[in-house]
Amino acid sequence: MYSNLWLIPFFPLIGSIFNGLFGKKIKNEAVIGSIATGMVFLSFLVAAQNFFKLLGDTEKVHELVMASWITVGKFQLNWEFLLDPLSAVMILVVTGVGTLIHLYSIGYMHGEEGYYRFFCYMNLFAFAMLMLVLGGNALVMFIGWEGVGLCSYLLIGYYYEKKSASTAANKAFIVNRIGDFGFLCGLLTLFWALAEKGVWTLNFVKIAESGHLLESGGLLITVVTLCFFLGATGKSAQIPLFTWLPDAMEGPTPVSALIHAATMVTAGVYMIGRMNGLFAMAPATMMTIAIVGGLTAFFAATIGLAQNDIKRVLAYSTVSQLGYMFLAMGVGAFSAGIFHLMTHAFFKACLFLGSGSVIHGLHHAYHHAHLHDDPQDMRNMGGLRKKMPITFITFLVSTIAISGIPFFSGFFSKDEILWWSFGSTRGHWLLWVLGAAAAGMTAFYMFRLVFMTFFGEQKTDARAKDHIPESPFTITIPLMVLGFFALIGGYIGVPKILGGANRFDAFLAPVFEHAQHANEIHAHGTHATEYTLMAVSVAIATVGIFTAWVMYIRNPELPGKFVARFEGAHRVIFNKWYIDELYENVFVIPCKRIGTFLWRGFDVKVVDGVVNGCAWVVKGVGAGLRYTQSGYLYNYAMAMVVGVVVIVGFFIF
Amino acid sequence: MENLVQEAIQNVNLQAIMPSLVLSGLAMVLLMISVFSKRGSTTHVAWLSIVALVITGLVTLTGWNNPQAGFAGSVLFDNFATFFSMICIVAAALTILMSDDYLRREGYPVSEYYPLILFTTAGAMWMASGTDLMTIFLGLEVLSVSLYVLAGFFRNQTRSNEAGLKYFFLGAFSTGFLLYGVALLYGVTGTTKIDGIAAYVQANPDTALNTMFIAGGLLLLVGFLFKIAAAPFHMWTPDVYQGAPTPITAFMSAGPKAAAFAALMRVTIIGLDGLQSELTSLFWLLAVLTMTIGNFVALSQKDLKRMLAYSSISHAGYALVGLVAWNAIGLSAILFYMLVYTFMNLGAFAVLILIGKKGEDNLTLDGVAGLGYKKPILGIVLTIFLFSLMGLPPTAGFTGKFYIFAGAIEAGYIWLAILGVMNSAVSLYYYLRVIVQMYFRDPEEDFNWVTINVPTAISIAVSVVGVLYLGLFPNSLMNLAKMAGF
Amino acid sequence: MITVNHYMLLSAILFTIGTFGVLTRKNAIVLFMCIEVMLNSVNLTFIALSRHVGNMDGQIFVFFVMTVAAAEAAVGLALMIAFYRNKDSIDVDDFNMLKW
């Protein structure tokens, strides 16, 4: 039936291996790029075929066992895939957005030295991500889980000659590893707990089936899910592990779009969705997730207010949006979370690619003018809407979408999340306040970005000013497609209250139904409340946009005054709440100090000191005893006599 | 009176002393030959001594499984005596082989040297076969007096003089204690025969508590402990070993020591069986003390001969462990170990003899730097001996030590075994230092003075074969040692 | 009445004197004489005990001891002469080339 599922990850793997082995010899960018893009596109086709097949299928959960992987006694693990509505949506998003970004990269990466390397990694990423979403058991998922981390590492460190890039890559991988530690702990505890009950499995379907064996709301399930959530915070850049994502912007922009916006970072959300049954059983975890999500959404948004690097703003925006998704998961709005995941994939990918287009243009111009200005600094931009019309329009559409303006995709998904966070049995009005405030700030900083970049005076260095071109079509086509989806992507999930059927929710229902019903998670409240909330959130967004307009178009001196007025607050926000410094001082430096101490202070001095000390004592005693051997006959005779006397005396008396 | 003489004559059993008789006789013939030989020509005497040893060896071997008692029970040439005699003969033969060239190099081509070694061997054989304290004493003195001479053989060399004198004085001193002990035992039991003493103690169990008996027994042991260089009677060893001519050092550490062990074992196990509990605790202590002092002090030695002297002290300690065990395994282990030690120690000394310059001032740790590269075969061979001395498989040193510790553990002396192996671990360091010098340092000298002569080469070859063969296939000789134990 | 105990005591004293001599005297010849004293004290013991025990073994032993002592004297004196030739001294304090 769905026996060609394996082809979906297989194609990119082939592409990756091919480019990895032969890319260097081929040298032809067109060949390399089209192979890579083609492979992901093939995956997309297969994914689409399976998706539509599933759409028409009454049986919504399908497993495909490929081979046995690890077999030790009762522990039997297979290479297996799982296709259900959730993974079906994900593979479409991944391969779809992936194809576009690959296509985009062909032009964007033109002339790069490691062209083949880039596509090799990108394809490898697609492979890993598809393994992640298609994995039929937690370990196959974990392959993808770590695999995307690896690719993220490789791609962030793509410009490895740059110290900051390789450092960012390391940071990304290591912070992710902290999350993976949680994931592994959760996984192993879960496995043990189930094995105690006689179920030896890591298979998702079986886990879901036997979840009821564990005590609902019990300590064990709470610990397990919290561990998993730690994994999710790592991968999805939530508090406390979000710091790697902004740094990850060191990678080429398509990477930021694909990995650090559209797909990989959403893996945490996906994972929670995948195990929704378990999470739903642990209200404490759910609450934690909701709070962490809400706080992340809020704090990341505050940081986004003051950044000047175009990609960093987007990065914090991503963190913030991911916070929304977690908020959704935490309040039990699983399908809303996934819905937002999807719409976010469209508009954020479009935003990143758009920013990439801008950077590409500026870079081109600077290069032309032999300048070394930072092409990512928004303070050097402005007025680009005329130079890059397509980029501008798609960017604007996506900005509106992310700001939650009605009838754009972001509106539907974000609003549903806000509604659930207020009205869900697991929700709370404080969560809603956090979300709404974040939404307002999002609208503000996104429009700030648009205004600073595309409107107003052109602040680019005069010498480069006139050389900013619109990007080539391999760049603009993906932009347009994504912009289109950012515009309309929300319509598959129009909530009932607005007269829609919320087909998205219905499609995903088989996955989440059980968790929601069994644990009585549902949004309740009157239509009136829902309408009111919707109106309030739209109003907040509008206020945000208006403020941005006031500050950056009508009265450009205002931001400066603002900064001067609230200098302290600005500095804190600008420096990202000093979280990096905090971690550096609390974890990194002590860790290094401990390491150094353990080595030089403990290992060498104490442990080895004891070893060498033993040798030294033995040698010292020997050297001392040596001098009893004085060379004088009478001393020797004396020793003998003493020996005799002692021996005889001892035995006689 | 007539009857007594007749009885005595009937008691004479020349077979029982035939090996030592033959050896002494041949040694005297050789002494005469050397008197009439041209001064400075020693080689023929050396080879004739070898022939004498071979003959003696053949005669000795007829005693295997054919115990001969004689002289009113004061001599018993049993398997035990045969085994030890063979050790001494082998040691003497190897020593003689490595001596000839050495004597000429050092400028003392004096052929009396060889008969002296033969006399020593004969004395050793008496000690091994004596069952009367009188015979043992005689053997001991024959052995000692010859050794005093041999130790001081280089009469123009102060070092050798000093070694001889120190050995002589301390040896004589210890003999005093031994004799006093014999006298006391005699006073209590009325006999100097070992089995007579044992029989007396068996008949009068209270004897074991008798002060005079205990004191006598302990003083008697002092003489033997002195000879085997057990602490605190070991002090002569390093000085004498260092000062004596190198082949004699090698010989002293093997043959006479084995003989002393033989006498010690016979006296303690058979004669002083009544004091078993006292003696085992004494030997326990002495074994540990001896091993520890030997190994610890060896750590800081630079002179190779002196280092090997301390090493030989520690090996006496290991061998004593077998005596502590006081069981069949431990005793036969000592026999086996003595044989093994003969091979590995004589082999090591033979290599040192080859690489020494005249006066042997270069036999220090630094002096062998890079030997392994300049003289690879000598290097490998010395390495094998050193590994054997360390007690590492697959050399005989390992099987020997294994046998010893097996005895101790079988008898329940776990701690002794642990202290023993820990001592082996300490000893690794100083043996390894030699290997470090030979292989891990760059050669400073080209060792062009080293010439390999056939007799020494033979003795080294025999030792290497012995060490490796007894390491890999110890079965046959272990079984012989088992049969030789009592 | 002089009993065997008196002999034993006397020989023990002699033995001790000899031992002390060995420990304290520096001249090699004197040292050697001290050792001879020790040996002779043993001889005395043997003879006394031989009488006490009632067999001849002890006395035979004494003959051996005396013979051996003579042999030792020969060898020992020869060694001393050799040493004296090299060092012009037979003081035991000069026997200290080999140490440590």
Added chain:
Amino acid sequence: MADYLLSIMTFFPLLGILVLLFIPRDNGGLLKGFTLVVSLATFAISLPLAFDNVFTTSGGMHYREFYEWINIGNFFQMNYNLGVDGISLWLVMLTTFIVPITVLSTWNAVDKNIKGFMAMLLLLETGMLGAFISLDLFLFYIFWELMLIPMYFLIGIWGGKNRIYAAVKFFIYTAVGSLLMLVAIIFVYYYAVQSGAPMNGFGIQELYKLDLPYNAQFWLFLAFGFSFAIKVPMFPLHTWLPDAHTEAPTAGSVILAAVMLKMGTYGYVRFAMPLFPDALPTFIPYLAFLSVVGIIYGSLVAMMQDDIKKLVAYSSVAHLGFVMLGVFAMNLQGLAGGMIQMVNHGISTGALFLIVGFLYERRHTRLITEFGGVATKMPIFATIFMIITFSSIGLPGTNGFVGEFLALMGAFQSSLRWYAVFATSGVILAAVYMLWVYQRVMFGKVTNPENEKLKDLSAREIIIMLPLLLFVFWIGVAPNTFLSKMNPAMEQILVQMNDKKVAVVEVQQPVVANVLEIKSIVD
């Protein structure tokens, strides 16, 4: 052939040495080539083992060889008693597999006294193989000590600046442990003799069935465990390792890491644990604790090293911690994880040492600060290094993951759950130190002009690495090839341990109570 396969395999390298002696000493190429042929032939001889399906069905000993060797009547008896089962199978294969690689790696690295070097390598191979297949404690001990000698020379003669200290330390440190084990071996033997148990020399299969009182087991386990813990090495007995590794020539480091360290862990599985199962519950908490400390400690110390080789050495301490944790979990998953991790560590860390060797051959330094930006000059090398790095980190899909995961899974199933949590944090630290060193060596711009002239890997060097890379992925993707042959043997040994055991491991005793218990029993 099959009847004598093990003997032929074990002594073939020794035979090679004999021939080697007659090759002129200055013909380096021939010496190396010949040694390569010998080691490859040994590998070929051992290959039938890997393909023999008997291991998948039966957990017992196969390819048995038995001859009486030393028989001293009622004194003692030793036999030439060989056999291989699923537990030793892959370690044997690892040994025969890794030796040709090390021979190849010496091609340009060793130029002094090649004959000696090659002879030592082959002698080492004999020792290692013998130790893995000995079923007689005495025979095992002989091979065990035999390994020391060639390794001592490899470090001492062909090592780095501080080689003498390292070699002597290595030798004495490991010998101290093994000598205590010798006492224990002899004790077990005579205990068995005196208790009248059926025996077959020092044959372990008979000794497995011996009923030892707890008190004796306690001390015996301590002696065996101490010896093996030094070899593993477990914290705090590890300090010989960084020195030995740093000073050893590449080939020595590779063999040391890949095979010799496994002797310790193998010793636990084959000897210490099944021989003295009653003492296990007492020791497991402490040993597991030390394993975990080793993981974290090794990682933290590795992180701060400035010498790449030392870093890899300390990382070994951490990796072996996982092995030990898995083994001490005392269940099938943990044991399998431990065993697979042994092979993994052999491959990954062996490869890392080769990689360090490549750098050292080119630059004659191993200081991290001397490098930087190497990736630009040596792209192939960078790729291989990257793969091995991630294998060492334990990325899923590579070998490292399978081992770590199974070991941790086993630990989670057992009473060592809490230890396992801390051990899991090792995966973070592993990433930290490996990626950090990778960054500092490979990434960035070439700042040191010396690095400008670095050449990428030669064909020979790539050939060395390829088989290792193959196994990195093979074990990662299809570990069942290996696991299926291990499982029966592991099951058997676990059943055997549990059958004999008085106490049950699963009951976790508080640590304090344990101490008191030991005291009362010892008293």
